[in-house]
Amino acid sequence: MKTPARLKPLAEDGLIDEVLRPLKSGKEADVFIVRCGAEKRCAKVFKEANVRGFKQAAQYQEGRSVRNSRRARAMSKRTRYGQKEQEKAWLNAEVDALYRLSAAGVRVPRPHGFVDGVLLMELIVDGEGNVAPRLDGMKFVAEQAREYHDRIIAEIVRMLAAGLIHGDLSEFNVLVDDGGPVVIDLPQAVNAAANNSAAMMLVRDVDRMKRFFGRFAPELLTTEYGKEMWSRYAGGTLDPDSPLTGVYRPAEEDVNLAELMAIIDAAREEEAERLERIREEASGELAD
Numbered sequence: 001m002k003t004p005a006r007l008k009p010l011a012e013d014g015l016i017d018e019v020l021r022p023l024k025s026g027k028e029a030d031v032f033i034v035r036c037g038a039e040k041r042c043a044k045v046f047k048e049a050n051v052r053g054f055k056q057a058a059q060y061q062e063g064r065s066v067r068n069s070r071r072a073r074a075m076s077k078r079t080r081y082g083q084k085e086q087e088k089a090w091l092n093a094e095v096d097a098l099y100r101l102s103a104a105g106v107r108v109p110r111p112h113g114f115v116d117g118v119l120l121m122e123l124i125v126d127g128e129g130n131v132a133p134r135l136d137g138m139k140f141v142a143e144q145a146r147e148y149h150d151r152i153i154a155e156i157v158r159m160l161a162a163g164l165i166h167g168d169l170s171e172f173n174v175l176v177d178d179g180g181p182v183v184i185d186l187p188q189a190v191n192a193a194a195n196n197s198a199a200m201m202l203v204r205d206v207d208r209m210k211r212f213f214g215r216f217a218p219e220l221l222t223t224e225y226g227k228e229m230w231s232r233y234a235g236g237t238l239d240p241d242s243p244l245t246g247v248y249r250p251a252e253e254d255v256n257l258a259e260l261m262a263i264i265d266a267a268r269e270e271e272a273e274r275l276e277r278i279r280e281e282a283s284g285e286l287a288d
Contacts, residue, residue, distance in 0.1 A: 230260075
């Protein structure tokens with residue numbers, strides 16, 4: 001196919017030999033399958049900030065460090081230069097997260113470079129070399145659901161132990177290859193220690209996985225891996241391979257943690273009400 005304009009610099013520099021075909025188009029980026037020598041890879045072309053809608057990014061940007069003090073001041077003042085620097089910081093977030101998580105042993109696509117807003121990374125494939133399926137299109141028997149749920153919980157634990165939270169994890173950004181779940185799409189990744197919403201984002205990520213796998217194994221719906229994870233992390237006892245029980249027992253002496261969990265429960269109720277409204281609206285449209 002014809003090389004898209006945003007990929008031409010990579011082709012000219014020899015990083016890409018051929019653009020094979022589009023893989024997907026989304027709000028954040030367009031993804032292409034490319035050939036690099038004998039290997040197929042992904043080229044993720046991030047869209048401009050005004051296309052993505054930057055207002056939603058504020059919550060995720062909290063706690064992201066900016067080494068250059070001039071840039072940090074400009075970003076806080078929302079000057080034109082500051083917005084450009086904020087854009088660069090947003091684009092670099094996924095790249096930094098992929099390198100960090102890959103080094104920590106988390107199952108994410110291996111990054112191969114970042115040039116002019118284009119992220120070159122591993123193409124996740126199945127045993128036959130085809131693009132790996134997304135989790136949302138798969139169905140499981142109860143035993144398989146429990147197994148895959150355990151695997152994705154283990155990946156979330158490794159991410160948290162590495163200091164990061166996906167921030168927008170769901171069945172739509174998990175691929176499944178022969179080795180199990182692979183976490184993708186990380187531009188919203190947040191610093192667990194520096195973002196005030198980190199605990200809520202973690203529990204939300206875990207809850208989404210719980211709801212998905214709970215369709216096939218309903219007993220998972222009563223688990224509290226998110227709260228247990230955060231409690232262990234906050235207490236300094238979470239390791240990359242920490243075994244979890246799915247049970248959260250608050251310590252009576254930890255008032256701050258108990259207050260945080262109460263806030264999380266309130267947020268859960270709001271989310272449940274929102275999802276119920278969406279289902280009711282969808283049912284009404286179908287009835288019409």
